[in-house]
């Protein structure tokens with residue numbers, strides 16, 4: 001609807017488009033991060049209202065002090081004044097000072113509360129948003145940047161709130177009050193004050209022009225610092241084993257130096273600004289006195305004393321007005337830094353997951369446990385070449401399907417499309433007869449038990465790790481957990497542990513061996529009782545004997561579940577119902593072990609390289 005747009009033919013007026021107004025409103029909103037502050041809770045908003053009220057009270061009380069001072073001076077100068085009168089005015093003055101102090105303490109406590117609460121809200125929102133994003137979105141931001149945004153950037157906003165709330169409210173009130181007091185005096189004084197204010201603003205404007213891009217850079221470099229530090233810590237064993245300390249130190253030094261240089265640049269500009277501001281303020285005082293001296297010298301009416309007192313009062317108020325403006329400027333100097341952080345936070349919060357969820361909660365009847373790929377092509381985001389090309393295959397319920405191929409042939413990519421970690425570029429992936437895009441996220445995940453290539457465990461205990469997640473079914477009982485561990489061939493080593501299923505799991509499962517971690521994560525998938533089990537090369541850390549026992553147990557105990565196994569070893573997939581041979585992202589063969597051994601060259605090559613003639617026979 002075009003409400004404001006006017007017909008240029010009938011009115012002859014310039015067309016004003018409402019989009020322009022809406023655009024301007026949005027720009028102003030973005031400038032002041034209104035969208036970010038919309039996330040303040042009702043309680044925070046109420047506290048902000050209290051802060052505003054108390055600051056007005058505090059300023060009002062402070063403004064009473066000169067009036068009391070003046071009364072006391074007059075009383076002292078008036079002959080015959082009673083000491084009691086002086087003391088009572090002094091008492092009032094003291095009460096006003098104390099009242100202002102108490103209010104300032106309350107304001108500080110309230111502001112600390114609001115800023116801490118608001119940053120907690122932001123962290124919460126960011127955490128939930130990041131969890132809902134697709135792999136593509138997370139990759140777009142980078143994990144290191146998401147960590148900085150959830151920590152450092154939130155802290156910047158918190159610091160700005162603490163400073164800004166106090167000063168943003170106080171300074172304008174003070175400035176307006178001081179300006180009102182000085183507005184009705186000599187124009188030459190007012191003029192020199194305006195000139196000083198303009199020079200100050202120009203100085204600050206120029207500094208900000210150079211400094212603001214550095215604020216942006218600084219946050220980006222914080223991301224990089226985070227990335228290198230994380231890489232150092234996670235790869236510490238490799239760094240030590242390869243004597244790569246110097247290499248890593250240099251890598252860190254490079255980022256650290258960039259970060260330091262940026263900080264030094266910002267501080268240099270600030271260092272120039274501080275004395276410049278002092279010079280301008282002193283020059284203003286000087287010019288007020290100089291103008292005053294000329295005025296007094298040229299006065300004819302004999303009111304030199306009045307002019308002199310006016311001059312002293314004016315210079316005081318002018319300083320107060322300029323100081324308040326300066327405080328505002330300090331706030332606005334911190335503001336761009338906070339704005340960079342606010343924008344980075346909003347960038348995450350505004351990101352809608354690139355995977356649009358469907359509404360289906362159930363697959364098609366009679367298709368339970370079925371997986372079908374129909375002419376699937378897939379490009380990784382930003383990649384120029386297809387990682388998967390024209391993949392088509394179908395499994396029957398309860399089947400075991402193996403995907404085999406050279407490293408980098410696209411096996412993991414293929415299985416990642418089933419739980420929609422990524423969306424296909426063209427073609428369709430169907431689970432239980434339904435396109436995966438049509439399912440709600442929860443419904444699709446409920447059908448699948450996914451075991452990743454490198455086992456991921458969470459800090460807690462073994463039982464918590466196996467019972468992990470929600471499947472819209474009843475929580476796994478102790479019995480379910482033990483059964484899952486037995487199938488996964490994990491029960492033996494778990495029961496040998498002193499605390500058994502309650503043994504502590506360190507962050508990332510670092511207190512377990514690779515094979516133990518894999519078995520716990522396999523048990524976790526089994527405990528979900530899914531219709532489809534996907535193992536992305538999850539048996540690679542198991543010895544042959546355990547691998548065989550595990551596959552037998554899966555065959556017997558999880559007979560109804562469809563199993564997709566990404567494998568490297570031909571020996572482990574000889575008995576499966578269907579083998580898909582991948583080569584450079586294309587299906588190079590499909591069939592059983594025997595069929596492929598007869599007819600498929602690539603499979604023959606893989607098999608011959610791994611199995612003895614006896615095993616092949």
Ligand SMILES: Nc1ncnc2c1ncn2[C@@H]1O[C@H](COP(=O)(O)OP(=O)(O)OP(=O)(O)O)[C@@H](O)[C@H]1O
Nearest residue numbers: 380381383387405406407408409410411412413414
């Ligand atoms: N997140 C990603 N972004 C861009 N390209 C990727 C990503 N993950 C994998 N690739 C590329 O896709 C191709 C297939 O990788 P994929 O992990 O599916 O192979 P794979 O057959 O499972 O290999 P392996 O047996 O070594 O695990 C590789 O060339 C790899 O470089």
